Amino acid sequence: MxxxxxxxxxxxxxxxxxxxxxxxxxxxxxxxxxxxxxxxxxxxxxxxxxxxxxxxxxxxxxxxxxxxxxxxxxxxxxxxxxxxxxxxxxxxxxxxxxxxxxxxxxxxxxxxxxxxxxxxxxxxxxxxxxxxxxxxxxxxxxxxxxxxxxxxxxxxxxxxxxxxxxxxxxxxxxxxxxxxxxxxxxxxxxxxxxxxxxxxxxxxxxxxxxxxxxxxxxxxxxxxxxxxxxxxxxxxDISQSKQVVTVSENRHDCLRWLDLQPASSVIYVSFGTTTTLSDEQIKELAIGLERSGQRFIWVTRGADIGDIFGAEGKVSDLPVGFEERVGGRGLVVRGWAPQTEILGHFATGGFMSHCGWNSTTESISMGVPVATWPMHSDQPRNAFLITDVLRIGLVVSDWERRDELVSAAVVEGVVRRLIDSSEGEEIRKRAAELAEAVRRSVAExxxxxxxxxxxxxxxxxx
Structure with a gap:
């Protein structure tokens, strides 16, 4: 230059x-x-x-x-x-x-x-x-x-x-x-x-x-x-649709785990950098994921604090024996996860999300439907956009009932509907069509x- x-x-x-x-x-x-x-x-x-x-x-x-x-x-x-x-x-x-x-x-x-x-x-x-x-x-x-x-x-x-x-x-x-x-x-x-x-x-x-x-x-x-x-x-990289990838030893552990799962069979669970769930809510979420019988990746890292180099955010304890019971079909990640690569993986079939705008555009770009659980800011209206306007997701937590505990039964039901039902397949189809439209819009x-x-x-x- x-x-x-x-x-x-x-x-x-x-x-x-x-x-x-x-x-x-x-x-x-x-x-x-x-x-x-x-x-x-x-x-x-x-x-x-x-x-x-x-x-x-x-x-x-x-x-x-x-x-x-x-x-x-x-x-x-x-x-x-x-x-x-x-x-x-x-x-x-x-x-x-x-x-x-x-x-x-x-x-x-x-x-x-x-x-x-x-x-x-x-x-x-x-x-x-x-x-x-x-x-x-x-x-x-x-x-x-x-x-x-x-x-x-x-x-x-x-x-x-x-x-x-x-x-x-x-x-x-x-x-x-x-x-x-x-x-x-x-x-x-x-x-x-x-x-x-x-x-x-x-x-x-x-x-x-x-x-x-x-x-x-x-x-x-x-x-x-x-x-x-x-x-x-x-x-x-939204230049092409999700592709089958080969197993490689130098990739992040969660990606290598995803490589071994069937297509669209895994729900990715992550609530961004600022969300902190109560111990009681963590327990209900864990029980719901376990009872759903579906494959999942759950990022449980602590929320950011003002200076992330000053101390680590607290990570809530999971129920005793949870990881052992879900071993093989569930993976818990306690550190920073490669979210865009997870969403772009062929095995990822859904995203349980707080609906922050970065996460929302990433899921839309990759054609991944969303189970909406908004926490604050623009997230309730982003969830509305996903479920009511674009029709590419399901509600986990209704904003108007935000002070209520989300039960294990609700988590279990939404995960099953999104990953393992004809309804989920239809939602996934709409999400894929929207992702293709986005791909065309950013191309020459x-x-x-x-x-x-x-x-x-x-x-x-x-």
């Missing part, structure tokens, strides 16, 4: 510090850098170290990483009685210290570039508030939530500016309980600093969320801001590829 190109248009990524948010903008950074644009990725030293530990190809990236120190913050353990990860709030608040160093870096880049395009997480709007004074800097909001959840929240906040289907509204999960009061305050503090951005980016596709993206584009909703749905950019000439090219061409415009 010649010097003149590097000094023409520069892209700066400012992600929020939750792992899922970091993950999304890292993938977007790689997508943009593939267009021969210099990309600068900014975060705290702690969270870049976390990201580096979970992406083994991190050091091979063409992205420029900038880490800034923040004052030490508490890293309390997760609280199983809180569905929202309130224990991460001190880490979230630490981002307030990035305002000045981020502004200084962007100002420095603007001095040698024709244009600086700053793509920032909505939750980092207060961090980039000063760059609007720089004449050759423009900002774009990255929305880390689904377009479905984003639309409903915005529509409510704007006083329901147009009519929607009342039946859909009746079935829609409520916002109540999705955020903690402290996180709501953090979110609200961003609002005074938005409005000067030129557009919004979504890690989504019109193939997946066309109705909601078009709602967000309506004149009543977005004040003529551009919207690009250029996902899923979750670094999943596809709808998502065109939107990504549109964004690149827009920030490079003369």
């Amino acid at each position: 010649c010097t003149n190109d590097r000094n023409d248009v520069v892209v700066v990524m400012v992600p929020f510090v939750a792992h899922g948010h970091l993950n999304q903008l890292l993938h977007l950074s790689r997508l943009i850098s593939a267009h021969n644009l210099p990309v600068h990725f900014i975060s705290t030293a702690t969270h870049l170290r976390q990201l580096r530990s979970r992406h083994h190809d991190f050091n091979n990236s063409t992205v420029n990483f900038h880490e800034f120190q923040t004052p030490p913050f508490p890293s309390p353990p997760p609280n199983p009685s809180s569905r929202f990860p309130t224990h991460l709030q001190p880490a979230f608040e630490s981002t307030r210290h990035l305002r000045r160093p981020v502004s200084a870096l962007i100002s420095s880049l603007s001095a040698t570039a024709r244009r600086v395009a700053v793509v920032h997480d909505f939750l980092m709007s207060y961090v980039v508030q000063d760059v609007k004074t720089l004449p050759n800097v423009e900002t774009y909001i990255f929305n880390p939530l689904s377009a479905c959840d984003s639309f409903w929240r915005t529509w409510e906040r704007m006083g329901r500016p147009f009519r929607v289907d009342p039946d859909v509204l009746r079935r829609l999960p409520s916002e109540h309980g999705t955020f903690s009061p402290e996180f709501t305050d953090l979110l609200t503090s961003q609002l005074p600093h938005i409005g000067s951005h030129l557009g919004e980016l979504f890690d989504s596709s019109r193939v997946i969320e066309r109705e909601y993206i078009e709602y967000l584009e309506r004149e009543e909703m977005n004040d003529n801001k551009k919207i690009w749905a250029i996902g899923p950019f979750n670094h999943v 000439g596809g709808e998502c590829r065109k939107e990504a090219d549109s964004f690149i061409n827009y920030i490079k415009r003369k």
Whole structure:
């Protein structure tokens, strides 16, 4: 890349510090850098170290990483009685210290570039508030939530500016309980600093969320801001369907175990990086998986704490003798699992998930139906999108009954329906058809590829 190109248009990524948010903008950074644009990725030293530990190809990236120190913050353990990860709030608040160093870096880049395009997480709007004074800097909001959840929240906040289907509204999960009061305050503090951005980016596709993206584009909703749905950019190889793989001794243990299982026979159970289940709920889940008689991989790693290098999150004990009783058809993983590879494996037939947006787009991309168990944030509406709109999943935990224990009988029933029934086969067929549509959309000439090219061409415009 010649010097003149590097000094023409520069892209700066400012992600929020939750792992899922970091993950999304890292993938977007790689997508943009593939267009021969210099990309600068900014975060705290702690969270870049976390990201580096979970992406083994991190050091091979063409992205420029900038880490800034923040004052030490508490890293309390997760609280199983809180569905929202309130224990991460001190880490979230630490981002307030990035305002000045981020502004200084962007100002420095603007001095040698024709244009600086700053793509920032909505939750980092207060961090980039000063760059609007720089004449050759423009900002774009990255929305880390689904377009479905984003639309409903915005529509409510704007006083329901147009009519929607009342039946859909009746079935829609409520916002109540999705955020903690402290996180709501953090979110609200961003609002005074938005409005000067030129557009919004979504890690989504019109193939997946066309109705909601078009709602967000309506004149009543977005004040003529551009919207690009250029996902899923979750670094999943979705160029071809699931393939049979050969057994190899140098692969992760769980993948080598999957190699030996029949096609679409395994349910993958994982609740992301921020979920902590109570001991009682762990027991019910274990009993349900055992009684289902189905094959499974269950990731039981502890939830992230604010600084994952400070201490390990607590992992709840499984029932005595559980692993011995399910040996051969069930595998428990206590560490970090290669989720995208598990979902892409031919033996995986279902995913019991918290419905975080990263996990949702990964399962959609790989054609894996979802047993929905939302915990907080956009997850209840993502679950609604999966089960009610796309019809590629089954409900394990109903959001409106979220404070109730999910019984072993419910777990057993949903797992059997998804993995070993004609109903499950029909759901799997729809999931495979959607995955194929997504594959076509990200290929050359596809709808998502065109939107990504549109964004690149827009920030490079003369």
